[in-house]
Amino acid sequence: MFKKVLVANRGEIAVRIIRACRDLGLRTVAVYSEVDKEAPHVHLADEAHLIGGAQEAKSYLDMAALMRAVTDSGADAIHPGYGFLSENHRFAEVCRAWGITFIGPDPGAIEEMGVKARAKERMRAAGVPVAPGSDGTLRDPSEAAEVARRIGYPVLVKASAGGGGRGIRVVHDEQELAQAMERAAAEAQAYFGDGQLYLEKYLPDPRHIEIQVLADAHGRVASLGERESSMQRRRQKILEEAPAVPVDAALRRRMGEAAAKAAAAVGYKSAGTVEFLLDRDGSFYFMEMNTRVQVEHPCTELVTGVDIVAEQLRVAMGEPLDLPEAVEPSGWAVECRVNAEDPERNFLPCPGTITAYEAPGGPWVRVDSGVSAGSVVSPFYDSLLAKVITWGRDRTQALDRMRRALQEFRVEGITTTIPLHLKLLEDPDFRRGEYHINFLEQRFGQP
Ligand code: MV4
Numbered sequence: 001m002f003k004k005v006l007v008a009n010r011g012e013i014a015v016r017i018i019r020a021c022r023d024l025g026l027r028t029v030a031v032y033s034e035v036d037k038e039a040p041h042v043h044l045a046d047e048a049h050l051i052g053g054a055q056e057a058k059s060y061l062d063m064a065a066l067m068r069a070v071t072d073s074g075a076d077a078i079h080p081g082y083g084f085l086s087e088n089h090r091f092a093e094v095c096r097a098w099g100i101t102f103i104g105p106d107p108g109a110i111e112e113m114g115v116k117a118r119a120k121e122r123m124r125a126a127g128v129p130v131a132p133g134s135d136g137t138l139r140d141p142s143e144a145a146e147v148a149r150r151i152g153y154p155v156l157v158k159a160s161a162g163g164g165g166r167g168i169r170v171v172h173d174e175q176e177l178a179q180a181m182e183r184a185a186a187e188a189q190a191y192f193g194d195g196q197l198y199l200e201k202y203l204p205d206p207r208h209i210e211i212q213v214l215a216d217a218h219g220r221v222a223s224l225g226e227r228e229s230s231m232q233r234r235r236q237k238i239l240e241e242a243p244a245v246p247v248d249a250a251l252r253r254r255m256g257e258a259a260a261k262a263a264a265a266v267g268y269k270s271a272g273t274v275e276f277l278l279d280r281d282g283s284f285y286f287m288e289m290n291t292r293v294q295v296e297h298p299c300t301e302l303v304t305g306v307d308i309v310a311e312q313l314r315v316a317m318g319e320p321l322d323l324p325e326a327v328e329p330s331g332w333a334v335e336c337r338v339n340a341e342d343p344e345r346n347f348l349p350c351p352g353t354i355t356a357y358e359a360p361g362g363p364w365v366r367v368d369s370g371v372s373a374g375s376v377v378s379p380f381y382d383s384l385l386a387k388v389i390t391w392g393r394d395r396t397q398a399l400d401r402m403r404r405a406l407q408e409f410r411v412e413g414i415t416t417t418i419p420l421h422l423k424l425l426e427d428p429d430f431r432r433g434e435y436h437i438n439f440l441e442q443r444f445g446q447p
Contacts, residue, residue: 001317002077002101003027007045008066009081011370012386013293014041017079020309029073031066033059035378040370047073054380060084063094070100077101077316079309083382086292087114103316105215105291109266113289117160117198123286126265128258131277131285133200141178147199148177154202157184161192162288165235170202205436206277208232209244209284211259212300214308214323215268216315222323223256224300224308231424233347233440238417239424241334242299245395245433246278255284256326262289271297271312277437295337295387298366302333302391332398333391336406336421340383343420343444351379355413360405364391364398367405377414385416395433399425420444 004027007014018028018041030045035054042048049069052059059065061084070078078095080086080103089110095102104110113119117137124130132151137160138144148155148171157180159167167188169180181197189195212224228244229237247255259274266289273294275287297308304327315321341347357373369386371377377385388405392398403425406418424430427443 004029004073004075005077005079005103005313006031006066006070006073006075007041007079007081008060009079009084009086010036010039010041010060010381011384012368013081013295013370015044015370016368017081017309018044020307020313021079023307023310024313026313029069029075031060031069033380035376035380039375040372049073054378056084056380063091067094067098070098075100077103079103079312080292082292082295087290089114101316103312104270105266105268105272109268110291112266113291115160116158116162116288117196119288120198120286122265123262126261128262128265128286129284131200131203134198137196137198138181141181144177144181144197144199145174148174151201154204156200156202157181157197158200159184159188159192159194160196160198161188161194166191167195167197203277203279203285205438206279207244207246207436208275209247209255209278210273210275210290210294211255212294212297212308213259213263213268213272213274214306214311214315214321215263215270215272216321217269217318218320219264220321221260221263221268222321222325222327223260224304224306224323224327225252225329226255227296227299229296230435230437231430231440232437233445236347237296237337238440239334239336239421240296240299241332241395241398242303243329243332244278246282251282251284253326258284258286260325262286270315271308295384296335298368298387298389299333299335300329302366302389303329303331305330331391331393332395333389334395334398334402335387335389336402337384337417338386338388338409338411338421339417340377340385340414341417342415343417347417349379349383350415351377351383352414353377354385354411356410357412358408358410359386360388360408362405362408364401365405366390385411396431399431 006029028045030048051065085091089107092107185195215221227242231239273290276284366389390401
């Protein structure tokens with residue numbers, strides 16, 4: 001049992017976690033960098049500790065500085081949020097070695113899912129559908145050519161260390177293969193220090209559907225249904241929704257069972273998300289598992305009534321899950337990510353000072369925000385300012401309420417993505433639910 005939680009993060013997710021702790025009667029410790037002294041998460045926590053400079057390597061990624069704050073505060077648990085150290089199995093190990101509860105899965109499960117080629121093999125063995133491709137990593141271009149000939153072009157060369165779409169290359173024919181592998185390996189080596197590759201059949205214009213799971217320390221796994229996050233550009237999600245237009249009750253049950261199998265196969269505990277690509281013919285394939293709470297978790301909270309962060313905390317205390325195997329969604333939820341970026345300038349980040357700030361409110365609107373009037377949006381961090389999430393009886397009502405909310409949202413002093421969201425909400429294809437992972441770049445991309 002723990003009583004005092006150090007939140008090793010900043011912005012809206014730090015605020016979100018502090019609120020869940022407060023709901024459960026837990027004490028909270030914020031950490032902050034030199035540019036975050038006045039940030040909302042600092043004011044909201046019971047106490048706050050300066051951990052270093054603005055650069056993330058010198059503060060939010062600095063394990064030694066975080067552990068000093070643990071010692072100074074007497075915290076007995078750490079919630080990593082998303083990003084930063086949340087999927088670093090070594091950090092989870094360090095917490096364990098210090099006798100601090102890491103609020104997330106065990107280090108072994110994080111590592112197992114972090115190595116993508118290994119995770120895929122593990123899932124295939126567990127009976128989770130995976131895309132046709134190589135068995136594990138590739139030895140050389142001739143092995144890759146053999147696999148590609150068998151499954152047919154186009155194929156994708158993927159980095160096993162992976163993440164964020166780096167070290168991923170589409171290959172249309174055998175002539176392109178060796179060079180694509182060379183480039184993908186070099187990129188993966190540079191970014192992840194590991195140039196290992198695997199190969200997969202390329203799916204054209206699939207939809208990105210992810211299943212939210214919760215698992216406890218006693219082997220129980222619950223599926224909370226799907227979210228769709230196909231509305232993205234360069235792997236940066238813009239808008240998410242739950243449930244997903246192309247997923248009916250039967251498909252939801254099959255995907256939920258596959259996700260629960262995936263989680264059980266690695267002894268998963270805590271909240272996690274199993275990502276699938278959904279083909280136009282209704283087949284789905286495991287892509288990867290995110291072993292953290294995700295930005296878009298509120299969509300699932302609004303359609304299930306389950307407080308995902310509170311459940312993470314309860315499960316970390318060893319409490320059993322008190323949920324059915326499959327929680328059925330009710331109504332529809334949409335989330336828009338409001339970023340300090342200029343969609344007119346290729347989504348260039350727009351740091352600066354927020355001179356005026358009035359967040360929307362009213363019925364069926366939730367705003368998870370990490371800034372306020374006077375906030376300085378630093379170029380050092382992710383440009384997410386706030387998330388607006390609306391709920392409706394059906395998709396149309398949720399989207400109409402989103403339009404109302406975004407029209408109310410007043411952010412002055414910096415450029416935001418709100419105008420793009422409003423344009424998207426009027427798009428006839430999106431309104432009909434007809435989109436896929438390449439939609440945004442095709443429709444709103446640079447000429
Ligand atoms: C794919 C794919 C098409 N076919 N795999 C990109 C990063 C990695 N996590 C998975 N990715 C993809 N894998 C096959 N076999 C297309 C993508 C992809 C993608 C997937 C989900 C959401 C956005 C994406 C954007 C570009 C490519």
